[in-house]
Amino acid sequence: MKKKFFYSLLAAALGTGLLSAAPASAFEIKSRDEAPADFKNILQDFRAFVGEERRYLSPDTIQAKQVNLSDLTLKFDYDPKVFFIGETADIYRDRLDFKATTGSQVETGQIIFGDTSCNTGDRSFPNFSQFCPNPNDALPGKVAPYKPLNVGDWVNLGSFQAGTKLDFQLVANDINGGIYENGVKAIFGLDQALNPDNLQHAIAYYYKDYLVLGFEDIWGGGDQDYNDTVFAIDIGKANARGAAKIPEPSATAAMFAIAAFGLMKTRRRQAVR
Template sequence: MKPVLFTALLAASATLTGLFSQVEAASAADFNWDSSWTQPTVYNKSQTGFNDTPFQEFVQAESVILPNSGQFKLDPTQLNLKYDYDVSVYFINEGAGYRNQLAFDAVGTTNKSGLIFNDISCQGTGCVGDWGGNALKLGDGVKLGNITAGTQLDFWLRSDGLNRGNDANIFGTKTASNPDKLQHTVAYAYNNYILLAFEDLYGDLRASGIDSATGKLNEGSDRDFNDVVVVLDIGEANVRGLIGATVPEPSVTLSMFALGAVSMFGLRRRRQNRTSN
């Protein structure tokens, strides 16, 4: 790892501590996925000027499983904007056989919610997955509009929502809100942006069969958190305002690079899951 890059990552990762730690989070029951939502306009990077290349470093060529650690736990009530900003979300990559969907929720001085990406799939050079679907190109972005100071933002993944619709699992940033009570999102501040990465499969690492606690099917998750990787642009001032004073352990910073591509195990488990559903 280049020393300059490591220093930048270490400083940026300090954001995690102060970013999501003050207010009690909303639960999944407080969020309603509206199936009537339609895909907003998707802008390519030549239109927006966004450069996805620096963030592709976080999508490595091998799968390294992230620890299910409280260090990575996000409290959605902490993603509060201190300044008005025209917020955008950019697609970085995806390593999922599932056709996932992503939505947002804004509560506070701005109150609105909606779909971000209806079909998170890409094919071709640079795409991790390439298992079907060509809805997005690397760096594509969606504008959420002006979000005013004093607003909380949150994000929700509907796992294989394009195919399963209302039967799909919905995973948020708060562990307690998720149907399997596991963490499904990690976040980092980097280059004045926030990187969000999601795990889309129900259940603990490589768990199979029926979850006795919920009656839901475990999906053999590899817990690699690269199924959906996006970047949130809330503005430099807001990111800086959210940076905490405590630097996490080096292992936490280094595991940013665990947002890797799906391994052969990951490839098999997704194909198996798609076959069995």
């Protein structure tokens, strides 16, 4: 009875503003040196999914690589992890957000990376320019998560039970104030129908039990290179292998080789960044 009375008083205090609920703690961004061994062993492989700025992707390729949203629903309990792979966004400095839905409970507004540009100080990393052709210095007064990233920086999203739906959003050029069209901010998600311009802004690849997502950050599709922010998600082998469209190993190898050696050839398009 006393406990019930206490919670009633607490709820009332929160409702009247006498107390304020503590904000959700920020994700801890860890370095690639602290990453799991299986990720570090294949980190260099992921550069093929970044590619070149304004690379050409055919409409058929873009459509074929739409994100299968059901693949982001966990079939088994797991601690998902998100790894920054690279970006080619030039002057745009985007923000990556995360949302999880478990039954009727929704966790929203969680920022994974506040500035998805690459850190100029990371140039000693082998093949850095193939991950990050347009690195940036940190803006004055900014601290993590609002600082440029090193390739392979990552976060543990926490523990989630089977049935949880994971979702990600890109806030275009957020650290510089965002991008607006007719008063609407450019926030692009995985579900095309929910995007403010009703266009596809993400494509997906599967590689060795990782889901790799690439975002296009320009309103209206821009240059459609889908590598303005690229990240890999570890949802666990059991969840990944239960996904609908995981290729067979030979198909995966072929896809990676094609990506690495030029299927996605550069075609310069006129696009204002």
